[in-house]
Amino acid sequence: xxxxxxxxxxxxxxxxxxxxxxxxxxxxxxxxxxxxxxxxxxxxxxxxxxxxxxxxxxxxxxxxxxxxxxxxxxxxxxxxxxxxxxxxxxxxxxxxxxxxxxxxxxxxxxxxxx
Amino acid sequence: xxxxxxxxxxxxxxxxxxxxxxxxxxxxxxxxxxxxxxxxxxxxxxxxxxxxxxxxxxxxxxxxxxxxxxxxxxxxxxxxxxxxxxxxxxxxxxxxxxxxxxxxxxxxxx
Numbered sequence: 001x002x003x004x005x006x007x008x009x010x011x012x013x014x015x016x017x018x019x020x021x022x023x024x025x026x027x028x029x030x031x032x033x034x035x036x037x038x039x040x041x042x043x044x045x046x047x048x049x050x051x052x053x054x055x056x057x058x059x060x061x062x063x064x065x066x067x068x069x070x071x072x073x074x075x076x077x078x079x080x081x082x083x084x085x086x087x088x089x090x091x092x093x094x095x096x097x098x099x100x101x102x103x104x105x106x107x108x109x110x111x112x113x114x
Numbered sequence: 115x116x117x118x119x120x121x122x123x124x125x126x127x128x129x130x131x132x133x134x135x136x137x138x139x140x141x142x143x144x145x146x147x148x149x150x151x152x153x154x155x156x157x158x159x160x161x162x163x164x165x166x167x168x169x170x171x172x173x174x175x176x177x178x179x180x181x182x183x184x185x186x187x188x189x190x191x192x193x194x195x196x197x198x199x200x201x202x203x204x205x206x207x208x209x210x211x212x213x214x215x216x217x218x219x220x221x222x223x224x
């Protein structure tokens with residue numbers, strides 16, 4: 001079974017530029033999560049999708065961040081414009097609707113904003 | 115919002131010793147997860163605890179859940195260097211949103 005795929009793995013941009021991250025979840029997983037992990041901290045949930053609908057985006061800075069999950073499969077997370085404090089690892093995870101709701105994480109995208 | 119606290123934040127222990135990492139959460143949660151993260155890597159699922167009194171063991175790691183006390187523990191038995199990593203716990207709310215603790219950075223010294 002293929003795992004969660006993310007790209008790019010690394011990205012360096014200047015502040016005020018825009019950037020997009022892509023995630024392909026495990027096949028058949030209905031729920032997809034985007035997390036932000038700042039160095040030395042635990043992951044913080046940004047947005048949760050179930051199929052192609054948003055379940056929770058209460059911690060997504062909507063003035064600059066946006067996300068979509070077209071056709072309930074792949075997802076993209078966009079930041080526009082980026083700020084220095086957006087430097088972090090962006091993790092995508094997916095889970096099925098089985099009882100455990102166990103999450104499987106992708107390798108992450110390390111974003112550096114200069 | 116569900117708050118999750120871990121302690122200690124940093125743990126340095128000698129090989130062969132035992133220790134426990136604690137995870138407290140603020141509101142009712144029926145499920146508790148433990149993950150491991152190696153430097154520069156993503157999170158790897160270790161345990162899923164689904165009910166009060168649940169105990170799971172894998173090798174030198176054992177996790178337990180007390181939902182009444184809102185407490186989970188990760189016990190390390192006879193630590194070895196390969197266990198050096200950061201360990202996170204996460205609790206979920208009724209909407210299946212995951213809230214992570216701050217992590218415990220474990221270093222096992224030979």
